[in-house]
Amino acid sequence: MDSPLSQIAQRFAKHAPSADFWTLRLSDETQENICVRQGVMQPVSNQLAQGGLLTVVVNDGCGYCATSDLSLKGLQRAFNQAKEWAKLASGLSLLKADDYPRPEHRAQYETPVQLHWNDMPLNEKITLLQDANTALKINDHIVDWQAMLGMRCEDTLLTSSAGAHIEQRFNYINPGLVAVANKGSITQYRTGGGLQSARQGGLEQLPLLEFPLAAPTLAEEAVALLSAEQCPQGKMDVVLAPSQMILQIHESIGHPLELDRILGDERNYAGTSFVTQDMFGSYQYGSELLNITFDPEHTEQLASYAFDDEGTEAKREYIIRDGILQRPLGGKSSQSRTHLKGVANARQADWFRPPIDRMANLNLEPGDLSVEDMIANIEHGVYMQTNRSWSIDDSRNKFQFGCELGRVIKNGELKGLVQNPNYRGISATFWRNLAGVGNQQSFQVQGVTNCGKGEPNQAIYVGHASPSCHFSDVDVFGGAS
Amino acid sequence: MQNYFYSLSETLFKKLQGKEQLLLGFSGEDSDFVRLNHNKIRQAGSVSQREISLDLIEGKRHTQAHIELSGESEQDKAKLIACLIKLRQQREFLPEDPYLFFATEINNTEFHHDNEVVNSQQAIEQIIHTANGTDLVGIFANGKQYSGFANSMGQRNWHSNANFNFDWSCYHSQDKAVKNSYAGFSWNREQLSEKFGKIKHQLDILSKPSKTITPGKYRAYLSPSALNEIISMMAWGGFSLKAHRTKETPLLKMIEQGSKLSPEISLIEHHARNLAPTFTQSGFIKPEKVKLIHNGQYKDCLVSPRSAMEYDSKTNSDSEYPGALDLAGGNLAEKDILSELGTGLYINNLWYLNFSDRNVCQLTGMTRFACFWVENGEIQAPVNVMRFDDNVFDLLGTNLLALTQMREFIFDASSYGNRSNSSIELPGALINSMQFTL
Numbered sequence: 001m002d003s004p005l006s007q008i009a010q011r012f013a014k015h016a017p018s019a020d021f022w023t024l025r026l027s028d029e030t031q032e033n034i035c036v037r038q039g040v041m042q043p044v045s046n047q048l049a050q051g052g053l054l055t056v057v058v059n060d061g062c063g064y065c066a067t068s069d070l071s072l073k074g075l076q077r078a079f080n081q082a083k084e085w086a087k088l089a090s091g092l093s094l095l096k097a098d099d100y101p102r103p104e105h106r107a108q109y110e111t112p113v114q115l116h117w118n119d120m121p122l123n124e125k126i127t128l129l130q131d132a133n134t135a136l137k138i139n140d141h142i143v144d145w146q147a148m149l150g151m152r153c154e155d156t157l158l159t160s161s162a163g164a165h166i167e168q169r170f171n172y173i174n175p176g177l178v179a180v181a182n183k184g185s186i187t188q189y190r191t192g193g194g195l196q197s198a199r200q201g202g203l204e205q206l207p208l209l210e211f212p213l214a215a216p217t218l219a220e221e222a223v224a225l226l227s228a229e230q231c232p233q234g235k236m237d238v239v240l241a242p243s244q245m246i247l248q249i250h251e252s253i254g255h256p257l258e259l260d261r262i263l264g265d266e267r268n269y270a271g272t273s274f275v276t277q278d279m280f281g282s283y284q285y286g287s288e289l290l291n292i293t294f295d296p297e298h299t300e301q302l303a304s305y306a307f308d309d310e311g312t313e314a315k316r317e318y319i320i321r322d323g324i325l326q327r328p329l330g331g332k333s334s335q336s337r338t339h340l341k342g343v344a345n346a347r348q349a350d351w352f353r354p355p356i357d358r359m360a361n362l363n364l365e366p367g368d369l370s371v372e373d374m375i376a377n378i379e380h381g382v383y384m385q386t387n388r389s390w391s392i393d394d395s396r397n398k399f400q401f402g403c404e405l406g407r408v409i410k411n412g413e414l415k416g417l418v419q420n421p422n423y424r425g426i427s428a429t430f431w432r433n434l435a436g437v438g439n440q441q442s443f444q445v446q447g448v449t450n451c452g453k454g455e456p457n458q459a460i461y462v463g464h465a466s467p468s469c470h471f472s473d474v475d476v477f478g479g480a481s
Numbered sequence: 482m483q484n485y486f487y488s489l490s491e492t493l494f495k496k497l498q499g500k501e502q503l504l505l506g507f508s509g510e511d512s513d514f515v516r517l518n519h520n521k522i523r524q525a526g527s528v529s530q531r532e533i534s535l536d537l538i539e540g541k542r543h544t545q546a547h548i549e550l551s552g553e554s555e556q557d558k559a560k561l562i563a564c565l566i567k568l569r570q571q572r573e574f575l576p577e578d579p580y581l582f583f584a585t586e587i588n589n590t591e592f593h594h595d596n597e598v599v600n601s602q603q604a605i606e607q608i609i610h611t612a613n614g615t616d617l618v619g620i621f622a623n624g625k626q627y628s629g630f631a632n633s634m635g636q637r638n639w640h641s642n643a644n645f646n647f648d649w650s651c652y653h654s655q656d657k658a659v660k661n662s663y664a665g666f667s668w669n670r671e672q673l674s675e676k677f678g679k680i681k682h683q684l685d686i687l688s689k690p691s692k693t694i695t696p697g698k699y700r701a702y703l704s705p706s707a708l709n710e711i712i713s714m715m716a717w718g719g720f721s722l723k724a725h726r727t728k729e730t731p732l733l734k735m736i737e738q739g740s741k742l743s744p745e746i747s748l749i750e751h752h753a754r755n756l757a758p759t760f761t762q763s764g765f766i767k768p769e770k771v772k773l774i775h776n777g778q779y780k781d782c783l784v785s786p787r788s789a790m791e792y793d794s795k796t797n798s799d800s801e802y803p804g805a806l807d808l809a810g811g812n813l814a815e816k817d818i819l820s821e822l823g824t825g826l827y828i829n830n831l832w833y834l835n836f837s838d839r840n841v842c843q844l845t846g847m848t849r850f851a852c853f854w855v856e857n858g859e860i861q862a863p864v865n866v867m868r869f870d871d872n873v874f875d876l877l878g879t880n881l882l883a884l885t886q887m888r889e890f891i892f893d894a895s896s897y898g899n900r901s902n903s904s905i906e907l908p909g910a911l912i913n914s915m916q917f918t919l
Contacts, residue, residue: 041576043536046546048564051530064526069551085525088602092609094521122574144727182728185737186840189729265518267658268619268650271832271849350898352528391835393847393866395656398919400845400868402837422837424868424919455620455648456514456528456896475919479838480872 003167004028005157008052012075013159019083021057021102023160025309026050026070027351032117033150033174036129039137044122051351056082060097061090066352101332101346103164103311110169112299113202117151117173120203125149132193132212136179138219141226143182145219147193147212150174158311166307172461174198174449175211181222188225188419190218190404191386197246197446198461199300208300208445221405224417230478231406231421237381237435238423238474239374242444244403245466247387249364250448252427253285253292254462256396257319258453259330259342260357270453271394274428275325277338283325286431291365292320294329294343301463302447303347303360310355312344319343319362323432330357349458356454361463367437374436374470381409382476384421392427400424420479430471438467482509482531482627483639485554489533490631492558496565497633499539503565504583506534506762507629509550510899512622513601517649520609520617530899531627533561534762537568541577544568582786582796584764587636592755594642595625599668601645607670608647611677615684619649622900628758640758642666647673648894650850651680653687657863660706660830660850664892683851692854692862694917700825701915702818702855705889708910710831712748712806714844715873717836720750720773721801722782726792731842731873735779740874742777743881749773750783750798751807756892757902761786761799770807771797777878808907811884818885820858821911827853827860831869842873845918868919876912885909 005026012024031047051068056079063085065078120128132147152172159165176195181188194209207213240248256273260266275283296304296314307313312332319326330338331346334357346355375383389402406421407414447463486507497503509531516524531550536543546564550557601623608621623645630638646664653659659680663673703711718724719732734740752759753769760766763786772780782794783803789796813821826848834846848867853860885908893903 040579043578043581044544044571044575046544046564046567046571047548048546048560049532049549050551051549061522062524064524066526066528066530068530068549069553071551071553071556074551074553081527084602085527088605089522089525092522092605094518094523122571126574126576144729180727180729185733187728187733263518264618264652265516265523267518267652268648268660272656352530354524354526389835389837389839389845391833391845391847391868393868394832394849395866398847398866398868400835400837400870400919402835420838426919452897455516456622456900459897480841480843 005155006167008070009157009159011072015072015076016161017076017079019056019058021100021161022079023055023103023158024052026052026157027154029152029154031150031152033148034125034129035146035148036133037146038144039133041126049351053348053351053354054078054082055354056086057097057100058083058086059090060093060095061086061088062093062095062100063089064354095333095337099333099336101310101312102162103158103160104162105307105311105313106165107306108167109306111171111200113171115203117202128212132177132215135212135215136177136219138216139223141181141183141223142179142219144180146178147215148176158309160311164311166311168305168307170200171202172198172200172302173202173205175206175209177212177215177218179219179222181226183226186226188222189388190222192218196449198302198449199445200302200304201300205300225405225419228417228419231382231418231476232408233477235473236476237378237470237472238476239381239383239409239468239470241383241385241468242442242446242466243386244384245364245469246446246448246464247390247401249362249464249466250359250462251390251392252396252399252430254329254359254362256427257329258357259328259334259338259340262328263334263337266453269455271396274395274397277340279325280327280340284323284432285320285325286323287434288323289367289434289437290320290323290431291318293317293363293365294319294345295361295363298361298445298465301361301445301465302461303463308344308346309348310346312346314344317343329359331355347460349460353454353456353458356458358453358460359451359462363464364466364469366440366443366467368439369436371438371442371468374438374468375409375414376412377436378409378470379411382418382421383407383409383414397427399427418478422478423474423476425474433472434469435472436470438469442467482641483629486629487631487637489557489561493561493565494633496562502538503633504536504764505631507627508532508899509627510624512624512900515601515605515621518618520612520615535564535568537565537572538581539572541579541581542572542575543578543581544572544575580787580790582763582790584636585634587634588766589636590638590760590766592640594666597667598625598643599623599645604645604668607673611674616652617649618652619647620894621647622896626900626902630760630762630764632764636764638760646892646894651684653684656866657687657691658850659683659687662894686853686860687851687863689862691865693865694854694867696918698914698916700822701912702822702827703910703912704829705907705909706891707828707831708907709891709905710834710846711844711873711876712808712905712907714834715842716803720783720803722784722788722792722794723801725782731836731839732779733840734842734874742774742874742877744776745811745881745884746777746877747775747809749807750803751805754805754904756904757804765796768797804903806905810886810888810908813883813885813911815885815887818909819855821883822855823858824856826864827855837870843870844873845870867917869915870918871916876915880913882911882913
């Protein structure tokens with residue numbers, strides 16, 4: 001354990017001032033992003049960030065200080081500042097001394113990577129993007145088109161006064177394709193190739209995200225949407241592709257089950273939850289087809305890790321089983337506040353923000369229906385793909401979502417494209433209308449790279465995987481154009 | 482901090498080779514963040530961040546980097562020099578950038594408003610004391626923010642200020658709450674107490690049995706805070722030259738069909754407000770103001786340096802997202818709001834807006850916090866949250882009855898990555914008809 005971060009931590013530990021308990025989480029992050037838009041290479045962006053978060057507990061109080069000065073003096077200064085906050089909080093704190101986790105594990109974890117970012121030279125990456133960009137410009141209706149590729153690598157080390165030493169390296173790959181089509185006063189988009197659903201791993205993930213192969217199809221669909229009918233209106237069945245299911249899971253299962261929301265921490269910003277503590281173990285969240293897991297074990301998913309940022313070991317758990325709510329998404333400190341069993345999901349988005357309860361990998365487990373059989377069961381409905389609009393109330397109940405692309409389903413068959421497919425519903429009843437769950441063949445690993453929450457604000461990567469799903473009796477409508 | 486940035490800059494400029502040019506941007510903050518729930522401290526801490534951006538240019542080729550600094554001079558110099566060498570190597574692989582555009586005329590500026598920093602610990606103790614007996618939840622942010630620019634041609638710009646932003650809600654029960662904020666440069670305990678006095682009055686109203694309205698159209702008053710949410714959606718591409726030229730603007734109807742908003746709507750980007758830097762990260766100085774919409778008619782876009790080159794226009798902004806909006810007030814006196822509303826909804830906050838049809842600026846969103854049902858000019862009951870789905874060209878067009886004389890200054894409390902320096906000043910709006918759906 002002689003990594004640069006480990007050396008910094010060991011130097012600090014030798015000279016750490018006294019306190020009831022402390023943790024030091026160090027982070028060293030590198031990013032590189034390349035983009036070609038309309039045939040023009042955009043400026044390459046390189047990012048380097050290094051910093052540490054010191055957390056100190058004094059009696060019932062806890063304080064933190066984030067600093068990018070990782071010299072011994074810098075960390076000692078940060079320690080003293082965190083300690084001052086802890087002293088102030090001691091008499092005014094919401095949490096008790098026992099609520100703060102005291103990690104002591106020693107472990108290492110690294111994202112498996114087969115093809116590293118630097119295995120492909122920069123000029124080859126540029127050629128790949130130029131070709132993908134060219135493939136998006138299929139005719140004059142395409143008015144904007146972009147292909148992008150990025151990497152992010154973050155080394156983290158969590159140490160504590162109880163002897164914890166947890167080193168983790170996360171490698172992410174961020175490809176994306178965008179086609180914008182226009183005719184007069186109508187503009188339609190198609191996005192894909194991994195946009196907003198990055199993965200952990202290396203360049204070997206690109207084909208799995210259909211990058212760059214999806215480019216011509218996305219452009220053709222964007223153009224076809226310009227002359228498509230408006231999405232029909234009324235109560236009907238819908239089939240949501242994984243590219244929309246991830247958002248449906250995220251907003252109407254993930255957020256309402258975050259334990260810090262249920263505890264009220266987020267009421268001023270991200271909101272509260274219609275779920276209450278007494279519902280766990282008995283509440284019928286959805287139909288018996290609904291099985292949701294917290295699953296850190298899909299190594300390619302965005303939020304796979306061995307330990308969370310409070311130092312709790314991450315294990316797969318059922319959150320909803322056969323439709324019944326099992327446990328919340330709450331890390332160790334939230335579990336201590338409620339005496340509920342949770343999961344290892346206390347996470348910090350950046351080196352300078354403290355951990356809070358986040359979704360990590362939250363997946364809908366596959367069922368036994370092929371997409372063909374699912375559609376064959378539907379007389380009248382709409383198949384929807386790729387989220388483009390999301391809105392939900394602060395209790396995470398009344399929602400309205402829109403997709404980039406819809407297809408009418410009539411008498412068990414997929415028919416023509418429709419534009420501006422939207423639907424609305426109420427979380428507490430929507431999931432009970434889950435009528436069919438796709439099998440492993442339609443199960444896709446995707447995610448969200450901009451999940452926002454917390455005060456101060458934190459935007460974090462979240463993984464979701466799901467098959468296509470069938471819902472009955474949904475309020476569907478089109479655009480106002 | 483300013484000297485630190487300039488000193489690092491000089492070191493880097495001395496390392497340039499041949500005809501290389503270097504643009505350096507600086508951003509940083511020393512902030513305290515105290516998060517509260519149930520009027521107790523949930524998380525309390527401090528954050529120090531310093532970041533330099535580099536744009537290394539030779540002819541039309543260039544490449545960029547963003548580097549977090551430690552604040553320790555020798556260490557940072559070594560890190561930046563290593564980065565410069567990497568950028569130089571990377572640049573060799575890159576094609577020319579036809580849209581590269583940066584200031585070549587020297588314009589030095591300095592703005593300092595950071596002498597007085599509020600004592601965070603005292604402020605927190607006063608907040609908890611003043612809020613005693615209420616279920617308070619929110620965030621107190623306080624400290625210095627810095628921005629700088631330097632280029633190898635000799636231009637130097639600096640902008641720093643110290644400010645606080647306390648953004649909070651007081652809950653009555655479940656999802657019924659009153660939201661408020663207090664932001665500024667010097668802390669005044671009396672102003673804080675005054676705000677809590679008003680909150681207690683609204684909490685009393687929230688104690689009445691709440692009303693659930695059925696979907697349909699209602700007359701509505703939008704407070705400045707609620708109207709801000711609608712303006713923010715218009716700003717999501719609505720004022721960007723690039724979004725206009727690529728037909729992605731939600732105000733496409735104004736461009737393609739000549740649609741107009743109400744003549745009451747006059748919106749400017751007021752760069753001269755000076756909360757955000759008046760210089761761009763390419764070294765240009767922003768104009769004092771940009772007229773975006775005048776008397777309901779679309780005027781100018783915000784133009785980044787890159788778009789200026791791409792679309793042969795004049796740059797007037799850094800990004801193409803506004804950060805200092807100013808919506809002109811109207812004629813409705815504050816004392817007449819309820820009587821002019823008559824029967825309908827008094828909406829203090831809207832939440833989680835998005836487009837249900839971007840082409841025509843059709844929006845959806847939720848009511849949130851202290852929203853009331855009003856009959857014959859009197860508040861009757863709090864209303865349960867409702868979803869609206871309506872069109873900006875109706876809400877701020879044919880259905881806009883009046884804007885208030887009173888305007889509110891809202892200092893953005895967001896802190897993704899760093900503390901925002903965006904702000905808006907705007908009135909409330911009386912709307913003849915607003916469509917609620919769920």
